[in-house]
């Protein structure tokens with residue numbers, strides 16, 4: 001009854017029959033010969049023909065004919081024809097190539113890229129890319145003698161009279177609100193105020209709180225948002241509630257107490 005459930009395809013049967021004839025290099029050699037014989041459905045003559053065909057193919061694979069070998073393989077197979085030990089010479093026309101390739105080592109892919117860009121596509125590349133080529137080494141004697149140029153610093157800012165006036169009022173401890181059109185120097189003045197105050201309160205850095213109404217504005221002046229500094233969350237409650245909230249927050253209340261001067265950039 002078990003026999004009927006087995007697959008009856010020709011492939012399965014042929015595989016099992018190989019093992020019974022001891023064809024050792026097939027992966028089905030572990031199948032017991034008795035079982036293979038039992039499940040065979042091919043006639044003996046057909047089975048024999050298939051086995052012969054497969055066996056002859058196996059022999060062909062194992063020993064390649066001389067015609068299928070490459071020239072070097074043929075040389076190594078034939079006895080007494082060892083490869084010549086004569087040192088190979090490059091054609092004289094190759095010497096130019098050798099000397100130029102010495103300047104661009106094989107391991108450096110950057111070198112080859114720069115070489116190509118300079119010679120053929122330099123006009124299409126941005127200037128800063130081309131300037132990288134000089135890192136490989138100087139190309140002319142004048143490059144050797146040239147000293148590294150000092151980096152140019154922006155010119156120092158001298159405050160206008162109006163800006164100076166506001167700075168002076170701040171340093172006197174007055175409460176100041178200053179505003180102006182775009183580009184009138186508010187940010188320059190604010191940075192100057194922060195710098196001067198930090199110098200004044202150098203021993204107690206928490207005395208100067210630098211804040212802004214938005215995160216980006218705060219980043220621009222090296223501060224935090226005013227909500228974060230104050231510890232009031234979204235700050236939607238009335239003043240009384242916000243004070244209660246701050247007093248419950250030990251960090252925030254201590255921060256408020258240490259602060260001598262609060263800067264709020266509203267831009």
Ligand SMILES: Nc1ncnc2c1ncn2[C@@H]1O[C@H](COP(=O)(O)OP(=O)(O)OP(=O)(O)O)[C@@H](O)[C@H]1O
Nearest residue numbers: 157158159160181182183184185186187188189267
């Ligand atoms: N005293 C100054 N000396 C030299 N340059 C200044 C001075 N004040 C402002 N500037 C220059 O003016 C330009 C505008 O200044 P700033 O950015 O401070 O203006 P702003 O009022 O903050 O502008 P915005 O409102 O658009 O932020 C900047 O290039 C800045 O360097």
